Amino acid sequence: MQEFELRASDFGLVLMNPNQLIVGRGTAEHHPMEDFLRMDRMPHIWCSTCGLGTCLTAFIAAVEESTIPREDIVVVSGIGCTGRAAGYLKFDSFHTTHGRAIPYATGLKVANPRLKVCLISGDGDLVSIGGNHLIHAARRNMDMTVICVNNFNYAMTGGQAAPSTPQGAFATTTPYGAFERPFNIPFLVDSCGATYVARWTALHVRQLTISIKEAMLHRGFSFIEVISPCPTVYARRNRLGSGLDLMKFYHDHSITKNFASTRECDIKFQQDIIVGKFVQKDEPTYLDAMDAQMKKTLGAKFVPYVGPMDPGADSGRTKSDART
Amino acid sequence: MSKPKRGPVLTGAHYLDGDHACAEGAIAAGCRFIAGYPITPSTEVAERLAERFPKIGGTFIQMEDELASIAAVLGAAWGGARAMTVTSGPGFSLMMENIGLGVMTETPCVVVNVQRGGPSTGLPTLTGQQDMMQARWGSHGDYEIIALSPSSPQECFDLTVTCFNLSEKYRVPVMFMMDExxxxxxxxxxxxxxxxxxxxxxxxxxxxxxxxxxxxxxxxGVPPMVRAGDDHRFHITGLTHDERGYPIITAECQHLCVSRLVDKIRNNADDLMIVKEEQVKGADVVVVAYGISARVATKAITDARKQGIKVGFLRLITVWPFPEKRIRELAGDVKCLVMPELNMGQMYREMERAAGGKCKTLLVPHCGGWVHDPNDILKAILEGAK
Structure with a gap:
């Protein structure tokens, strides 16, 4: 059985030093990442040259590189093309309702603080229907990693306009061109208190992987926007060519500016895209702040959260039912 | 010698309102996670738990809206917590989509609805029983649900525990239909x-x-459950799914998936049924009531008995699934079934359907805002006894 290594260059990706990135090792009989994928669900539903495969690859590579125990990682998705990510990743995974991935994940984290909660969802899901939850999770500095795959439209439903659609771009619901101002998503979450904010494109596999790893190891609300090609609806309707053409566009038009002011990260139709790690700071998480405040006010009377129920227990009683 | 410290359960006799009793019931049931959003007249439940939980190892989170509250509760339940949310009519409406997710993913949790008058903002501070059908059918799609209704603060305590027990046994969100x-x-x-x-x-x-x-x-018909983070690598989805939890978008899988969700409740309806009966045997008229309307009905029943009318009383605690078997039996034995409720006829229609024309059925409607005048119920009893 011949062993092989997959390198980014094998996929025709042009990186600064492509041989640095080994995206997987395996044998011809086995997919190099099959330990992390639900192989019994393949083939996936995503279109060829869609950026979502790259995002999943980067996510798995980041998990492998991090030292986080595998069983602690849970993946939560909302609805849409990206919403299907949870179903393909072999972790405890939750495919929730449209827009509600963040509060669902909040419940998981607060009820079971040991969990490393990761969300992979789309721009429509997180920023439009889920926008209220996004800003509040950022405000709380809720300890979770949100990967927002932005393909500039609602792709699953056939290419409708989203709050991320650049002005002038065409979508089925903006047949004469989008005229609403889109969100500058990194600025939005930054201004709401996110403590880790980055943006990359699906081309920046290495940087994206590093960012996801950093975000997962970060304590607090970490957010990564991934600009991702949608060849089937967005690119076709806007005559932008194939997914590969969009990757070339990202190559020519991405400007890396680490710690750039997020205020300046607006995306205009087919113009330069500022990418980079914009924010990284240490601030108390929701759970830190809660504990500190309770200790301050209640002193010795404060009983920290007992944690979830014990699956080994035969009784329905909680641990704290024993007299304290 | 120092006094022994109290456990979380507030053992003893107390003077409590129903909202606070419900909060204490949740604590006694082992609930240690609450997500909620303020809304009259349910806020006191959340307030009490916000005050109590940090002293007993529970966690309360005030979410940004009711959609978030119920989503957080579902997430918390899969995180391994016994979880509850509390709301009233408008918030209940906002929770509906994710209650459906809870049904589809078979997530145990309790949703408390302290009902007020509607529609819309309606009567925030005044009573109603107008969400009874919403509790049953409020989320889209076809499903069965469990709902209980208390008539006293004592029952707000006792039945909150029952709600949690049933939600764990049948792995379904249980609606606790209180009223203001x-x-x-x-x-x-x-x-x-x-x-x-x-x-x-x-x-x-x-x-x-x-x-x-x-x-x-x-x-x-009920599957066992695990907790996230314990290396089972499971997947759950709101999509129609097979045993593995994988989405399968076919009519065949839909049939298997939905019929089991429905059958696990329908086939166990007898086990779920809690009703209280009083002098039903030999009665000409039986008053069927729940919640605050059941308290008011007792005055009318007493008055009717003073006039020599044989009146029985069937108090519904389990409102969903509807106790149709018992109603069907009674309909064959009595002249009339009378139901007062603080709406224009919701559970009444179920009663009428279950009676199947075997006896007369009378509704004593009320739009909410206040309880019935017992005399209106009495009139219906007299009419039914004719």
Whole structure:
């Protein structure tokens, strides 16, 4: 059985030093990442040259590189093309309702603080229907990693306009061109208190992987926007060519500016895209702040959260039912 | 000698309103996670738990809206917590989509609705029983649900525990349909010793981790459950799914998936049924009522009996699934079934359907805002006895 290594260059990706990135090792009989994928669900539903495969690859590579125990990682998705990510990743995974991935994940984290909660969802899901939850999770500095795959439209439903659609771009619901101002998503979450904010494109596999790893190891609300090609609806309707053409566009038009002011990260139709790690700071998480405040006010009377129920227990009683 | 410290359960006799009794019931049931959003007249439940939880190892989070509250509760339940949210009519409406997710993913949790008058903002501070059908059918799609209705603060305590037990046994969100009157009524509430309160465990899966299938049911149609983070690598989805939890978008899978969700409740309806009967045997008229309307009906029943009318009383505690078997039996024995409720006829239609024309059925409607005049119920009893 011949062993092989997959390198980014094998996929025709042009990186600064492509041989640095080994995206997987395996044998011809086995997919190099099959330990992390639900192989019994393949083939996936995503279109060829869609950026979502790259995002999943980067996510798995980041998990492998991090030292986080595998069983602690849970993946939560909302609805849409990206919403299907949870179903393909072999972790405890939750495919929730449209827009509600963040509060669902909040419940998981607060009820079971040991969990490393990761969300992979789309721009429509997180920023439009889920926008209220996004800003509040950022405000709380809720300890979770949100990967927002932005393909500039609602792709699953056939290419409708989203709050991320650049002005002038065409979508089925903006047949004469989008005229609403889109969100500058990194600025939005930054201004709401996110403590880790980055943006990359699906081309920046290495940087994206590093960012996801950093975000997962970060304590607090970490957010990564991934600009991702949608060849089937967005690119076709806007005559932008194939997914590969969009990757070339990202190559020519991405400007890396680490710690750039997020205020300046607006995306205009087919113009330069500022990418980079914009924010990284240490601030108390929701759970830190809660504990500190309770200790301050209640002193010795404060009983920290007992944690979830014990699956080994035969009784329905909680641990704290024993007299304290 | 120092006094022994109290456990979390507030054992003893107290003077509590229904909202606070419900909060204490949740604590006694082992609930240690609440997500909520303020809304009259349910806020006191959340407020009490926000105050109590940090002293007993629970966690309360005030979410940004009701959609978030119920989503957080579902997430918390899969995180391994016994979880609850509390709301009233408008918030209940906002929760509906994710209550459906809870049904579809078979997530145990309790949703408390302290009902007020509607539609819309309606009567925020005044009572109603107008969400009874919303509790049953409010989320889209076809499903069965469990709902209980208390008539006193004592029952707000007792039945909150029952709600949690049933939600764990049947793995379904359980609706606790209080109303403003019961929620704000203050009475004696006796809380037993913690170790005498029957609290049922979650249906934990104990097989090999790699063999776990989230929707492979036990004999009673309900699958066992695991907790996130324990290396089962399970997937759950709101999409129609097979035993593995994988989405399968076919009519065949839909049939298997939905019929089991429905059958696990319908086939166990007898086990779920809690009703209280009083002088039903030999009665000409039976008053069927729930919640605060059942309290008001007792005055009319007493008055009718003074006039020599043989009146029985059937108080519904389980409102969903509807106790249709018992109603069908009664309909064959009595002249008339009378139902007062603080709406224009919701549970009444179920009663009428279950009676199947075998006896007369009378509705005593009321739009809410206040309780019935007992004389209106009395008139219906007299009319029914004719």
């Amino acid at each position: 009157c019961v929620g704000h009524m203050t009475e004696k509430v006796v809380i037993p010793e913690a170790d005498t309160i029957d609290v049922w465990p979650r249906r934990w899966y104990r097989g090999p981790k790699d063999k776990y299938q989230p929707y492979l049911p036990d004999k009673d």
